Amino acid sequence: MPLLQVVITLIAVGIVLWLVNRFIPMQSTIKSILNGVVVIAVVLWIANLYGLFNSLSRIHIGR
Secondary structure (H helix, E strand, O other): OOOOHHHHHHHHHHHHHHHHHHHHHHHHHHHHHHHHHHHHHHOOOOOOOOOOOHHHHHOOOOO
């Protein structure tokens, strides 16, 4: 995926998260859990894009 698409996707996710936080009323604990889940999902998505999970599949523990 080209870098420009990654940047545009990150901006879109950020704007959507900001809109949800700004205009949908919810408790602060639920809001922080939502923010954490979105950040973790984005970090995992970026790690998958750059092949981190492919290198992790070669690691074996035990025999």
